[in-house]
Amino acid sequence: MQYQFNQIEKDWQKYWAENKTFKAKDNSAKPKYYVLDMFPYPSGAGLHVGHPLGYIASDVYARYKRLLGFNVLHPMGYDSFGLPAEQYAIQTGQHPAVTTKMNIEGGIDKQGNVIPGYRNQLDKIGFSFDWDREVRTSDPNYYKWTQWIFKQLFNSWYNKDADKAEKIDILIEQFKSKGNADVNAVCDDVATFSAADWNSWNEEQQQKMLLNYRIAFLSDTWVNWCPALGTVLANDEIKDGVSERGGHPVEQKLMRQWSMRITAYAERLINGLEGLDWTDSVKDIQRNWIGKSQGASVKFKVLSPTLSKGEGEATPKYLTGDAAIGHLLLDNAKEMRRNPTEAESVLWIHLKGKKLDVKFRRQHPIDSYIADFVCLDKKLILEVDGKIHDLQKEADEARTERLNELGYEVLRFKNEDVLADIDTVITKIATILAQRPSIKDEAKVLPFGKDLGWEVSVFTPRPDTIFGVSFMVLAPEHELVDVITTPEQKAEIEAYKKAASLKSERDRQSDIKNITGAFTGAYAIHPFTGDKVQIWIGDYVLATYGTGAVMAVPCGDQRDWDFATHFGIEIKNIFKDKDISAAAYTEKDAIITDSDFLNDLPAKEAIKKAIAEIEKRGFGKGKTQYRLRDAVFSRQRYWGEPFPVYYKGDVPYLVDDKDLPIVLPEVEKYLPTEDGKPPLGRAKNWAYKVLPSGKDLGWEGPIELNTMPGWAGSSWYFLRYMDANNDNEFVAKEKVNYWKNVDLYIGGAEHATGHLLYARFWTKFLYDLGYIPFEEPFQKMINQGMIQGNSAKAIKLLTHVYIADINNNINTPQIDACEIPEFFISSDLLEKLEDNDIDLSVKIKERLNNLGRAIKQQNPEKIGELDFAPNASYSIYIPINYVKNNILDYEDLKENNHQFNRAEFICNENGDFIVEREVEKMSKSKYNVQTPDELVEKYGADTLRCYEMFLGPLEQHKPWDTQGITGVHGFLKKLWRLFHSGENESFYVDETPILKSVVGGPPPSGELEGDEGALKSLHKTIKKVKEDIERFSFNTPVSAYMICVNELTAQKCNKRAILEPLLIILAPYAPHIAEELWAKLGNKESITYAVYPKYNEAYLVESNHKYPVSFNGKMRFVLELPTALTPTEVEKEVLANEQTTKYLEGKTPKKIIVVPQKIVNVVV
RNA sequence: GCCCAGAUGGCGGAAUUGGUAGACGCGCACGACUCAAACUCGUGUUCUAACGAGUGCGGGUUCGAUUCCCGCUCUGGGUACCA
Structure with a gap:
């Protein structure tokens, strides 16, 4: 059968x-x-x-x-x-x-x-x-629970003291009783508030504060917005500043989106890797991604240009903030600019770009305050109240007083006024402006620069090298750049900033060789030495990483070294006995010198001491920094999980558990709305009905329009x-x-x-709760590695068509492209052609001419001549099913593929057309896709299963090649035959039990034969397969099966006692054939739950060992000796052997190494 | 640049703790069966006529190295002016 x-x-x-x-x-x-x-x-x-x-x-x-x-x-x-x-x-x-x-x-x-x-x-x-x-x-029944988990994330915060996520209720209790001063949470930057503050806030204010703590939270994130596509693009979807798909312009846009505070878990995500049985490479990828670095944050005071020049240079007029708290103000201002209220936005539209003929700045630091809008020239401040101002009337009054002292007039508007009647507001502002004098007319400059004590904060993993700092570099986008640049340097800095902004992110990254930068003219003060340190800007410093500024230590950092060398800045060497004339010394093993209290310390100790000293003197502290960012969790798409979130104003609320799932609504189109909202903006009645309960009166809240990203469900x-x-x-x-x-x-x-990072994050979170x-x-x-396609390509010659008229002028041909034949050449002939093999060229030319003549005959007015370029050819993909052993069945191809009906195939001497092969990714466009279905049809699933495993180690990338599949298929057929040794290949197994003498006990001495041989084959295979599967070596068991079946076939084994266990160990790889034969053996239950046979070492014991005998490590001959011999006896036997004499060539062996059951090595 | 993985016949690969390099399969060659083809079965197949050489290259350790060490080359993956 x-x-x-x-x-x-x-x-x-x-x-x-x-x-x-x-x-x-x-x-x-x-x-x-x-x-x-x-x-x-x-x-x-x-x-x-x-x-x-x-x-x-x-x-x-x-x-x-x-x-x-x-x-x-x-x-x-x-x-x-x-x-x-x-x-x-x-x-x-x-x-x-x-x-x-x-x-x-x-x-x-x-x-x-x-x-x-x-x-x-x-x-x-x-x-x-x-x-x-x-x-x-x-499936809504599934995403119901994705939404439910989102709710838990929203309702949680990360308690650093407990080092885990906790319910937000715990936090609220603390706010109520103690405020946030003692709360040690992973959260956004928030000001300290008291219990009284918290309790005085209304619901909206409290909710907004909580968003700073929640693990799932709303925040404004810069995104690559493509207005034409109405969507946000990933970095790799953008090429040369335009969208990869469609080439539409892309802009940076602040967008309010859901984020996940995965950064809270950074440390645990790194530490957890240790216990995992993953490859080092994946662990390393995750470690790099999280990017932990330890070091210190250090603040450098900026020296005023006035002082630096020593000649009473005027303070830039826009520097109006209180220097002592400048960095704080700036950070706040930056933050607030990103989060304008609606009223502020409306007003800004009418003020910006000198619409009222004067320049307004928004969220600008004045003294120790931040003014909503200010016109410095006219010393007019505009405040729009409505956020937290209601709460702090008194503070506002003090603020106005102080600002008045400084010569400013303060105009206050209410949110409602601005929104209701902007025209009146603007008229009022214009009137006041007209009344106020311009400070340009005044003789003296602004008086407020008490001292230009701005600070630049940096992070460094090498605080031990702080005495090696000889300059600082800010990112061109750094907030302080405009502030500190001296008038002399202004033009240069502006030009550099512009140049940097024109470069795409990619360009900035890839251009490592060109060292660029510009000096701001400003200096910082070295916190330890008090030395003046130049402040530069350079685009090798990224605004998005760390603080956007570095303290440059050219002796210890190659990029700093390059920068210093290029611009001729001093390079201090603070490493003992290290040469830094040609490159920086970047190893962490040097002894520190010329560094005051760090002298003679090795780097590691110096780091500790430096941090301690920095903290003691109060200009910085030890810090662990992570590269990992919080994960954006919103997508402006349709086909994803809806958020279980509705809004009351701009405050998000969760829908009730009982109302889950929030089912994805029907929309008439899957595109963004005309006004740029996500596709869910098209849904009708997309609102959550809050039912009357208690004092709540029942109203509808719009539901979130974004959907969750792919990694939510997974x-x-x-x-x-x-x-x-x-x-x-x-x-x-x-x-x-x-x-x-x-x-x-x-x-x-x-x-x-x-997926692997996010799934770990969610798992840890669910564990915490x-x-x-x-x-x-x-x-x-x-x-597992990728299975690559094995593409086939045919070489196509470039043919020319031209017409020469009577005067031998060559004209553009006026012939139908369809009439020009396409020439393909067998790949082994290409070389000959390129070598100008005359024969071949002539041959092809002749064929071309013949064709040309034939066409000309039919269209005498049209055709000129055909020619080809021997060196111009290109390859085109051929569907792999027309190729066997690199030979193209071109007749079949021409017949079935109209794309090739004008093709002429030029074959080699054997009449074969050879294709080029290339191993690359499987894809439809490369015509190299192999579906499992055709193979299952042709060879069966068991063959496919075994063959895919047999190809090689699972983890390795390997090219797909169907040729080998016949070997595996043959093995299964051979196995089948083992069970069909009856007449006319009918099913037959020998039921006689195994020789008693060898069951359980050691086999009789001498050459194994009959049952002993079969037992040995079987047990060797049981052992090998088990060991291999256990170490996840999935390819080698297939070989072991093959060897076993080959041996049993040679032994003509047909005993049930051997074949039945063999089926069990084979069943994981080839379950169908195993089940079939298992059933034929009379078993009633599926082989799935059979008992894996135990291997018996006794069957594998050999009485003799074939010792390979080598001389000086080179194997010369094999000597079969009883395993029982001691090493000395083996040595004797070897020396006595006549072949040994031959290889000794009369010399005396110096030493003989005998490894029992392994080898003999004779040293001459 | 940095981190990780890898490199073995014509091809996929095997050799698990240093012990006969090339198992097993493909392909190829020859033979058997057949009127013939396919299937199947058998024999051979690292290179070299041979001596010998040989696991990317150059060194080293060892009685002995695909395996361990040092230095390089190339391929694949990750990551990036990350301070």
Whole structure:
């Protein structure tokens, strides 16, 4: 009987589904094991052979664990929200829910394309998934709980003292009783307030304060906004300042968005990595991403230009803030500029750009205050009240008094006035302005610069090198740049700033060689030495990182060294006995010198001492800095989870648990609205009804228009599998307590900084709140390598067509492009052609001429001549199914592919057309995609499973090549034949038991034969396969199976006692054939839960060992000796051997090394 | 630049703690079966005519190195004027 894999596989897949063979029990006496594949996005293109690679490995492991007696959880589902479905919806108008469903379940789409369906494709490969636990992130029953978790994040804050997230209620209690002075939280910058302050605030003020603490919070973030697309773009979606798709302009825009305070977990996310069984490379990627650096923040006072020049230079007139608290004011001003109230925004529109003929500044520091708007020239301040001003009437009065003292007039407006009648407000301002004198007319400058004591704050990981500071560099965008630049340097600085702003982020990053910068003319004071230190700006300093400023230590930092060298700035050497004439000394192992109290200390101790001293003298402190930013959690998209959030004014509130899920509404279009709101802005009745309760009177609040990002649903899906159908909780406590975290997680390393970091963050958060009993989601992870396509390309010659008229003038041809033949040349001929092989050129020319003549005959008025350029050719992709062994079946290609109907193929001497091969990513456009379906059809799922594993180590990238698949298929056929040794290949096994003498006991001495040989083959394989699977070496067991089957075939073994255990160990790799033969052996239960055979060392014991004998490490011959011999006896035997004499060439051996059961080495 | 991983026949790869380099499979060659082809089976296959050489290159440690150490080259991935 033949191995009819198609029928067998269909039957068993049906059996497994009907009997729910792989259903996992949620509690069991068996030990648990959780094997998970990374959540797939169900794309319309379906699976190619690269996708199931990881699934096959995890399935092998899951099946293996079941055989070992584990209760295995092995689920599958879909991360079904996402951009492609939305993009497709925009293009075709089909609801993403419809196309997503079809991508999973299969069908025929509106365009008539047949969609195979992920599930159908997966089913054909014979995976042992527990499909009753399937989840889809876009299913309201699933995202109900994503929304619920969001609510928990919103209702939590991070308590640094407890080092964990806590409920926000705890925080509110503290605010009520003690204010925020004692609260040690990870939060935005907030001013200190008292309990009295808190209690006096209204609901809105309190809520706004709480947003600064919540783990899910609203904040204004700079984003790449593309107005034409109505969406925010990621950095890599932008090329040369325009959107990659469509080439639309992109602008930086402040946008109010949801963020996640992942930074609170930075330290725990780094520390947690230690205990994880992941590859070092993924751990390193996460460590780099979090980017922890320890050091100190140090403040440098800025010397006034006046003092620096020593000649009474006028203070810049716009420097009006109180120098002592300047940096604070500036930071506040910056912050407030980003968060203008509506009234402020309206007023600003009418003031900015000298609309009233004078320059207004907004949120500008004056003395120790920040004025909402100020016209310095006319000394007029405009205040718009309504935020917190109501609370501090008294403070306002004091403020006005002080400002009046300074010669300012203060005009106050109310929010309502501005919003209700801006014209009246503007008229009033214009009137006052007209009355006030301009200070330009006055002789003296502003008097307020008590001293220019601005400070530049920097972070340094090397405070030990502080005595090596010889200059400072600010980012060109740094707030202080305008403030401190001296008039002489103004022009240069402005020019540099402009140049820097014109460079794209990419340009600034890639241009490392060009050292650029400009001197501000200002100096800072070295906090220890009191020396004057030049302040420069340079675009190698990034405004977005740290404080946007560095203290430059040219002797210890290469970029600083380059900068100093380039601009001829002094380089101090503070490292003992280190040469810094050619480059900076960047190692952390030098002894510090010329550094006052740090002298003679090694760097590490110097760091500690420097921090202590900096803190003691009060101009800085020890600090740990992270590169990690809070994660933006809003997307201006349709196809994602809606937020369970509605607004009362601009304050967000959560919807009630009982109203979850907030279901994604229907919209007529999936595009942003005309006024730039996200697609949900198109939804009708998109509001949350707050029902009358208590004193609340029932009203409607608009629901959030953004949706959640892709990582929301995938950050916790592994928990849902434990309890996929629970309507009351996201996961029942007893279930998560049983299953705990994922034991083996398989998927691509490309998720290292996305999914894998966010999922860890959410897991830690849920742990903090006590919902789950573990902190890390994925204990062991394997990153499978990409299966690359093996593209085929045909070389196309460049042909010319030209017409020469009577006067031999060459004209542009007036012929139809369709009539020009396309010449392709076998790739092995190309070289000849390039070498000007005359024969070949002549041959091709002749063919061209013939063709030209033929065409000319038909169209005498049209055609001129055809020619080709031997050195000009290019390659075009050929669908790989027309290629076998690099030979193109061009007749077949021409017949089936109209693209090639004008093609002429020039073959080599053997009449073959050879294509070029290239290993690259599998993609439709490269015609190199191999779907698993065709292979399953042709060879069967078991063959595909074994072959994908056989290709090589799971983690490695490898090219796909179907040629080898026949070998694996042959192995399964050979296995089948072992069981069909009866007449006419009918099923037959020998039921006689194994020789008693060898069961359990040591085998009889001498050459093993018959049963002993079969036992040895079997047990060697049991051992090898078990060890290999356990160390996740999935490719080597396949070889072991092959060797075993080859040996058993050679031995003509047909004993049940040998073949039955073999089936069990093979079942994880080739489950269908194993089940079939297992059933044929008379077993009634599925092989899934059979018992993995134990290997017996006794069968592997050899009586003889073939000793390789080497001379000076070079193997010369093999000598078979009994294993029982002692090393001395072995030595004797070797010396006595005549071959030894031959290789000794009469010399006496110096030494003989005998490693028992291994080798003999003779040293001559 | 920095961090990580890797480099072995014509190809995919094996060699788990230093002990016969090239298992297993593909491909290729030859042979058997067949009228023939396919399938299947068998034999051979690192290079070299041979002596010998040989695991990216150059050194080192060792009786012995694909394996350990030092220095490089190349490939892939990550990351980036990160202070």
